[in-house]
Amino acid sequence: MPDYDFNKIEKKWSEKWLKDKTYEPLDFARGKPDLDKAKKPFYNLMMFPYPSAEGLHVGNMYAFTGADIYGRKKRMEGKDVFEPIGLDGFGIHSENYALKIGKHPKKLAQETEKRFYEQLKMIGNGFSWDERLETYDPEYYKWTQWIFVQMFKRGLAYRKKASVNWCAQCLTVLADEQVLAGECERCGTKVIKKELEQWFFKITDYAERLLNDIEKIDWSKRIKIAQKNWIGKSEGALIKFPLKAKSLQLKVETEVFTTRPDTLFGATYLVLSPEHPWLTQEILNSKSEILNKSEIRNYIEKSKAKTEEERIAERGDSPSHKASAEQGKTGVELKGIKAINPATKEEIPIWIADYVLAGYGTGAIMAVPAHDQRDFEFAQKFGLEVREVIRPVYGEPHEGAEFRRTVTAIVQRKSDGKFLVVKWNKFNWVSLPIGGIDEGETAEETAVREVFEETGHRVRPVKKLGGEVTMHFFAENKNVWRHRLDQPVLLELVDENQTERSIEEKEKLEPVWMSGEELIRSITHEYNVIGVKRFLGFELAYQGRGELVNSGVFDGMDSEKAKREITKFVGGEIKSQYHLRDWLISRQRYWGPPIPMIFCPACANSAFVATSAKEAASAGKKNAGWQPVPEKDLPVLLPDIKNFRPTGTDKSPLATVEEFVKAKCPKCGGEARRETDVSDTFLDSAWYFFRYIDHENKQEAFSRKLAKRWLPVDMYIGGAEHAVLHLLYTRFLTKVFYDWGLIDFDEPFKKFRAHGLLIKDGAKMSKSKGNVVNPDDYINKFGADTLRMYLMFLGPFDEGGDFRDESIAGAVRFLNRVWKLKEKITPSSDGVPGRMTGQNPKLEIILNQSIKKIGDDIEKLHYNTAISQLMILLSSFENGCDEKSFKIFLKLLAPFAPFLVEELWHKLGESESIHTSKWPEYDESKIKEEMKTIIVQINGKVREKFEISSKDSDEEIKIQTLNLPKIKEFLGGKNPQKIIVARNRLVNIVLAK
Ligand SMILES: [Zn+2]
Ligand SMILES: [Zn+2]
Numbered sequence: 003m004p005d006y007d008f009n010k011i012e013k014k015w016s017e018k019w020l021k022d023k024t025y026e027p028l029d030f031a032r033g034k035p036d037l038d039k040a041k042k043p044f045y046n047l048m049m050f051p052y053p054s055a056e057g058l059h060v061g062n063m064y065a066f067t068g069a070d071i072y073g074r075k076k077r078m079e080g081k082d083v084f085e086p087i088g089l090d091g092f093g094i095h096s097e098n099y100a101l102k103i104g105k106h107p108k109k110l111a112q113e114t115e116k117r118f119y120e121q122l123k124m125i126g127n128g129f130s131w132d133e134r135l136e137t138y139d140p141e142y143y144k145w146t147q148w149i150f151v152q153m154f155k156r157g158l159a160y161r162k163k164a165s166v167n168w169c170a171q172c173l174t175v176l177a178d179e180q181v182l183a184g185e186c187e188r189c190g191t192k193v194i195k196k197e198l199e200q201w202f203f204k205i206t207d208y209a210e211r212l213l214n215d216i217e218k219i220d221w222s223k224r225i226k227i228a229q230k231n232w233i234g235k236s237e238g239a240l241i242k243f244p245l246k247a248k249s250l251q252l253k254v255e256t257e258v259f260t261t262r263p264d265t266l267f268g269a270t271y272l273v274l275s276p277e278h279p280w281l282t283q284e285i286l287n288s289k290s291e292i293l294n295k296s297e298i299r300n301y302i303e304k305s306k307a308k309t310e311e312e313r314i315a316e317r318g319d320s321p322s323h324k325a326s327a328e329q330g331k332t333g334v335e336l337k338g339i340k341a342i343n344p345a346t347k348e349e350i351p352i353w354i355a356d357y358v359l360a361g362y363g364t365g366a367i368m369a370v371p372a373h374d375q376r377d378f379e380f381a382q383k384f385g386l387e388v389r390e391v392i393r394p395v396y397g398e399p400h401e402g403a404e405f406r407r408t409v410t411a412i413v414q415r416k417s418d419g420k421f422l423v424v425k426w427n428k429f430n431w432v433s434l435p436i437g438g439i440d441e442g443e444t445a446e447e448t449a450v451r452e453v454f455e456e457t458g459h460r461v462r463p464v465k466k467l468g469g470e471v472t473m474h475f476f477a478e479n480k481n482v483w484r485h486r487l488d489q490p491v492l493l494e495l496v497d498e499n500q501t502e503r504s505i506e507e508k509e510k511l512e513p514v515w516m517s518g519e520e521l522i523r524s525i526t527h528e529y530n531v532i533g534v535k536r537f538l539g540f541e542l543a544y545q546g547r548g549e550l551v552n553s554g555v556f557d558g559m560d561s562e563k564a565k566r567e568i569t570k571f572v573g574g575e576i577k578s579q580y581h582l583r584d585w586l587i588s589r590q591r592y593w594g595p596p597i598p599m600i601f602c603p604a605c606a607n608s609a610f611v612a613t614s615a616k617e618a619a620s621a622g623k624k625n626a627g628w629q630p631v632p633e634k635d636l637p638v639l640l641p642d643i644k645n646f647r648p649t650g651t652d653k654s655p656l657a658t659v660e661e662f663v664k665a666k667c668p669k670c671g672g673e674a675r676r677e678t679d680v681s682d683t684f685l686d687s688a689w690y691f692f693r694y695i696d697h698e699n700k701q702e703a704f705s706r707k708l709a710k711r712w713l714p715v716d717m718y719i720g721g722a723e724h725a726v727l728h729l730l731y732t733r734f735l736t737k738v739f740y741d742w743g744l745i746d747f748d749e750p751f752k753k754f755r756a757h758g759l760l761i762k763d764g765a766k767m768s769k770s771k772g773n774v775v776n777p778d779d780y781i782n783k784f785g786a787d788t789l790r791m792y793l794m795f796l797g798p799f800d801e802g803g804d805f806r807d808e809s810i811a812g813a814v815r816f817l818n819r820v821w822k823l824k825e826k827i828t829p830s831s832d833g834v835p836g837r838m839t840g841q842n843p844k845l846e847i848i849l850n851q852s853i854k855k856i857g858d859d860i861e862k863l864h865y866n867t868a869i870s871q872l873m874i875l876l877s878s879f880e881n882g883c884d885e886k887s888f889k890i891f892l893k894l895l896a897p898f899a900p901f902l903v904e905e906l907w908h909k910l911g912e913s914e915s916i917h918t919s920k921w922p923e924y925d926e927s928k929i930k931e932e933m934k935t936i937i938v939q940i941n942g943k944v945r946e947k948f949e950i951s952s953k954d955s956d957e958e959i960k961i962q963t964l965n966l967p968k969i970k971e972f973l974g975g976k977n978p979q980k981i982i983v984a985r986n987r988l989v990n991i992v993l994a995k
Contacts, residue, residue: 004814006821008785012901016123024915025077025128027084043712044081046073047691047751049720049728050088052095053114058121060775060793060805061767065757067790068799068863069719070127074897075860076717077128078921084712085128086694088135089115092143093683094172094188097593097646107593107646111138121778126786126900128917135697137686142693143595144637145703146686149735150587151598151630158204158738159587161625166586168196173648175200177586177682179232179727187727198652201597201679202584205734209233209580211748212733221754222800228725234581239263239565241368241574243272243341246349247291254280256341256352258368263574264564266345267553268391269368270381272352273333276302277360281336293338298354301334305356331357331380343368344572345554355380371543372468378543390469392548392561396529397474403483410490410530411435411449412538413461420515421538423524424456427511429479432524434534436488449491457513458501461493472549473529585731587682590654592646594680596638598631602667602674605629629668638676654678688731691715691750692739706744715751719863722756729754755863758802760793775805787899788813794865794898817902819876820895824906827885846928847952848878849887853924856894869898885910890922937988938963940972956983963989 019025028039048069051062070085077083091111100107115136122129135142153159167176171191175198180187205212213233216226238261245254256272274281284290285299292298333355340349357376358367371381372390381388411434413422425432437452439445446463453461467490477484500513516524518538525531550556556564556571569576588597606627631638641662646655656662656678667674689703695712696704714736720728732750740748762773780789792813796803852875859868872895879887889910892903896916907916936959938946946968950959960981963969973993980992 003783004785004788004821005818006902006905008787008901011905012124012126012786015901015904016126019128019915019917020123020131022915023132024917025083025085026130026132027082040082040711042081044073044076044083045691045695045712045715045717046070046076046083046085047694047715047718048085048087049718049724050090050687050690051118052090052093053111053118054096054099056774057114057117058125058777059767060777060780061760063125063777063789064760064793064802065719065721066122066125066127067793068757068865069717071794071860071865071897072717072719072863074128074900074917075857075921077917078893078896078919080920083128084130084133084695086133086135087122087127087129087131088137088690088694089118090137090683090687090690091115092137092594092686094174094589094591094593095683097591098172098188100593101647106644108138108642111136124781124786125777126790128900133694133697135690135693137683137690138593140637140639141700142690142697143640143686145693146595146681146689147598147631147636147638148633148703149685149689150595150681151633151636152742153203153738154599154625154628154630156742158207159201160204161199161201161628162584163197163199164202165195166198166200167193168198169193172591173650174590175586175588177684178583179585179730180684196652200586200588201599201677201681203587203734205585205731206580206582208734208737209235209582210578211737212582212730215733215737215749219749219754220752222722222756224722225725225729225754225756228722229730232582232726232730236261236579236581237565238577238579239569239574240364240577241266241344241569241572243344243368245339245341245352247339256280256366257364258366259364259577259579260368261579262370262373262565263569264550264561265370265373265391266343266368266568266572267550267556268370268372268389269343269345269350270371270387270389271350271369272341273355273358273367273369273377273380274336274352275358275360275365276305276354276356278354278365281354291338292336294334294336297334298336301332301354305332308356331355331376331383333357333380333384335384344574345568351386353380353384373543373545375543375545389552390544391550391552392544392546393469393472393551394532394544394546394548395472395474396532399474399485400476400483403474403485405485406487407439408436408486408488409439409445409448409452410488410534411437411453411461411493412467412490412534413453413459413493413495415495415515418515420517421521422453422457422459423514423516423521425512425514427509429526431526432521433527433530434521436530439489445489445491449493453493454501455503456507456511458503459513460496460499460501462496464492464494466490467492468544469551471532473532475527475529585682585734587685588679589682590652591648591680592640592643592655594640594683595686596640596656596662597677597679597681598636598638599677600629600631600665600668600674601677602627602629602670602672604672605667605669605674629674632668640680654680656680684727684731687728688735689739691732703744709745713745714747714749716753718751718754719757720754721759725756756800758797758800760796760802760805762805764804780810784810784814785817785901787902788817790900791817791869791898795869797866799863799865816873816876817899820891820899820902820906823876823879823883823888824909826879827883827888827910829885845878845883845887848875849890850924850928852894853890853922854929857921857924860897865898872898892916893919893922938966938969939988939990940969941993942990945969945972959983959989963991 027043046069048066051058073083073085091114096111097107100110137143150159167178167181169176169186169189169191171189172186175196176186176193181193184192186193213230213235216229238259240257240259241263242255242257245256256274258272284292285295333353336352336354339352341352342348343350357380358365369377369380371377371386371388373392378388380386415422422435423432424435435452435456437448439448445466449463450461453459470487470489473486473488475484521538522531522535525534547561550559550561550564556568559567566576641656641659643655643659649655663675663678665674665676692704692709692713695708699705736750737748739745761767762775765771765773767774777789788810792810795813796805852871855871856868859865859871875891892907893916896903900917904916934950934952935947936950937944946966948962948966950962960983963981976993978991979994982990984990
């Protein structure tokens, strides 16, 4: 327990700060923005919490404290800091909790709001309380709906029937981003697919900008990488394959999309998905040249019965599927028509197979079995040609390297499947038998000879395993650079006998039998592993980079370079694909903003009348019959209904509320019905930081003028788990607002830092384990300042830490020492802080060093090391401290323990808040490294002296001493019994006599 009355102090200052509006930026002068007042706006944002009635989690407090420390320093540096807070209270999270405890979400929201804000007032953050907002407030969601309407009007919101993610626990659809490893990000239930018609936002239109602009923002690296991967751009090429029937060249071509145009010379067949449009037409065409139409029709029918997942599973993308993948792959050859490989000009067969999905690229692929695992399995099953065009390369070529063609012999024993391996006695190496091909010898002959010489086993060749591998390496046994072209050959034992080997061979190496895994583990030379891995069947098709072979004029070219070259050569087009899909916005739930759309059957029908059948189909896709709610009618209020339970059908509970559903068509005035789904809660949070700056605006979502002044956000701190959710959606909406001319910047957050996660006693916090830390308990017992100090000292802020009750004592002790120090303060004699006659000559240096270090550390969010430095500084005050130095110390401590420092500051006679005082500056000349002469004694006798830096540790001084030539000579190789470093004065070496 702290010695000072933290309860009284913390309460007193909370109230005073609120009354004085200490943390309100001047711009927002109570609803009347005055843009001249805030001179240096600094928007310090933290992710607003989703509230639940259990109250604030210590993880929230950890994140908020870390964000607040940064903002407090900025305020003391003279910035007008805006640090708002609010509640992300709409959405599945809050609604699920309401369902669990059997309360209406609206009622629950009122309770949690009260409780959350009470708690948030206790933690000591400099929040701008006047600007708070809650996403379930109609004044807020009116504008969320307004955004939806604008999205619709500008063609960025559309309805589509699609196979979507469905959580059977939350009873709603989810966006792709909200499915983590196949599970619902909210409740962890395995997500299934459903065919439903839903609302989407066209985030894919922004894929390229979302990707490119990552470069211009200062964000945590891991978040940037996660977004890049999620957007998932793959560059590839569109390549046309002409078709040919008998001798007749058809006027059609099939276009394929491939990410590996460098392998075009190895494309030995073409595969069309059963839904391929040309195929669909051709099957109906009575004059078609296809010879086996009925067979194909049968196949198409069968594959229609499969779900997309079944088809993906059969593709065997994951290694665990590999065994069954070959078995599972199905297909049928299209007879009568061939394709022409545009690179080789050879005729190649066309296959129909459902491992090719219609939705990917063009619905047709060129199959390169030598370099694509799926194609390889398909080719194995149907006996199609495998042609290698990429040769793996290990290492970089070296000038003057010795060139050799070699053979790697792979002998597998039938009885146990083990491989014949040689152990080199002299070098302690392990490899497969490898040998140089002699003049006039075939690779197979070399292999047979080498195996016999080295191991005494008689073998016969089975086959070559793939093509050669290029290796550039340094052979340390021969002391030369090598350029090796290695050909692997599979062999089998003639019999189990082993012939006696020559004495020379016996001395050199020992044959042993190993399993494949064992072999990979034991092989001593990395360049031997690439080949072995491939040949042992760990990787059947070589999918990596390398140099081109069997590719005409491109032979020898690096495969990366060849991608563009070959595309150009055949007149193809370089094109990009993305992993990112459109944002699914509909939710079949209650607790969210109703999607502000109205469907009118009459208008929908008239849309069909005007156009042809084909156009009608596409008009259907383009939202026929859907009208946005006129802006003057917003918000569409969420009706108060008793049964808000999700229905489990594809309809929200709102669909049962007749007065809600019935509406007039805004276009024709006829009978229409309202959309009854609500929008995704991630839409609520995708724009809240725009509303904070202008939360009372009744005319617009936010004013352009205020946005220009306060946005983009200067610093944003939050959880890394939002990398491809919230943090992607906010970037998307910001770009959309930019395009609509609402703002003149297109990235929401200049700087974003992800904080780490807290665990408790080494384990993840969870309700089931009963180890969730409630910050209130600790604040009541120790005070908010102590808890803040403790949390920030746990470890680097971006890594989190382990919360252990017993360790809080350290923070308590530290703040008590600060509190007690006030008794010992002496007036500063000559006005220079830290300079006190005859007491501690180093104090001035430590003080200046601390100002620099703590400032730098806060800038980097290295709060734990900043606190360490505060501790060092406090210790240096033990022999006395002048008032000026103490005030500097309080300022440095202010961001961490805001209540205690404010109290002490005022006790020293100050009348303004310490938190709006100026952050201390340091004197560069005072923190320079000091050099000092140190004396070295051996058994008490001075033997040498040398210069050390004041920053050297005792250990460093010891090492330097023992390396002095004169001292080495004195020691004469003997180990000293003891070395004593008397800090900054002398080193005494004790030597046994
Ligand atoms: Zn769920
Ligand atoms: Zn109408």
